[in-house]
Amino acid sequence: MGQGKARAWYVISLRPQGGHAALRRAAARVGAGVIALSPWSLVAREDDEARQAWEAARACEVVVFTSPAAVRFAHALVPIGAGPGQVLIGTGSGTRAALARLGLAALAPSRMDSEGLLDLPALATLARRPVGLVTAPQGRGTLAPALQARGAQLHLAEVYQRQPVPLSARAIARLDALQAPACVLVTSGGALREVLERLPARSAAALRAQPAIVASARLAGLALQAGFERVLQAEGPRAAQLLATAQAMYSHRLS
Structure with missing residues (x-):
């Protein structure tokens, strides 16, 4: 063994x-x-496209991080901050804890999946609101369409990738x-x-x-x-x- x-x-x-x-x-x-x-392993994306996408996502009214890795890689690319009235959301307690370690308050659902996340009041009304989604390619495949279906102006930031x-x-x-x-x-x-x-x-x-x-x-x-x-x-x-x-x-x- x-x-x-x-x-x-x-x-x-x-x-x-x-x-x-x-x-x-x-x-x-x-x-x-x-x-x-x-x-697979998790590898940072450090190209200009990833940086620009993250810059756009981090400026949104609501920013959703899909994993602790998304927090880690985004912060390494451009440090995460929270502007006035901005809402940071993690998909679970681990992601919220990763943001807390950076001194940032964040919301997280008690039910730690995409469905639980979508039940948060902060994501209930998204018509024409800019929402940043920080993830990896193919990450949270059902979440992006659900946010767009609620009218969110989605800014997708794929800050890391899964390398086989x-x-x-x-x-x-x-x-x-x-x-x-x-x-x-x-x-x-x-x-x-x-x-x-x-x-x-x-x-x-x-x-x-x-x-x-x-x-x-x-x-x-x-x-x-x-x-x-x-x-x-x-x-x-x-x-x-x-x-x-x-x-x-x-x-x-x-x-």
Whole structure:
């Protein structure tokens, strides 16, 4: 099973390369191990087009950040500020915390998905209002059309991109040899699709044989469409929320 002591159960993480640290800490607290199966890394966009798009987005009345990475890469490109009356919004508590670390107050929905975000009163009436959406290409694919459908003058700023990386041969070997209980944590439909498309057939079948712990109802539907037979929805995308659902599922088997 690779380096380190064997664990009683495992979670399979599809987070971007280098983005597993918080999950490893949360897993260790409940006695679980992590198999990191990253399909991509996150890379800054530093070209003039990205800079100009971010400059336009950051000047809007409402600025929506789709992830902590969007905050990090935008701030590195041109520092984030909040003008008088400007509303900053994060898609979840992690994104709001990333803005708070910069000294910026922001709103975030308690339901951390696109649907929860659209329920915020600040996004209820958008007719002809300029709204900045800070994200990556293909990021939050349902959110941009929904904001435009409400009449927003949308300024899209794609400040980073997902760069494919080879799937870890060690992680694939661990997946194929897995005997302990495990589950797949799904916080991105794109990551799930990418991993399943690139895994060898045997390994993809081994992945689908595990329960999927998903961060939203939309992702639950995608997991079922992808062939997962057992899908459980966590309260949100944070590592602790995903691990709590997984731990509850396996607690009776591990006691």
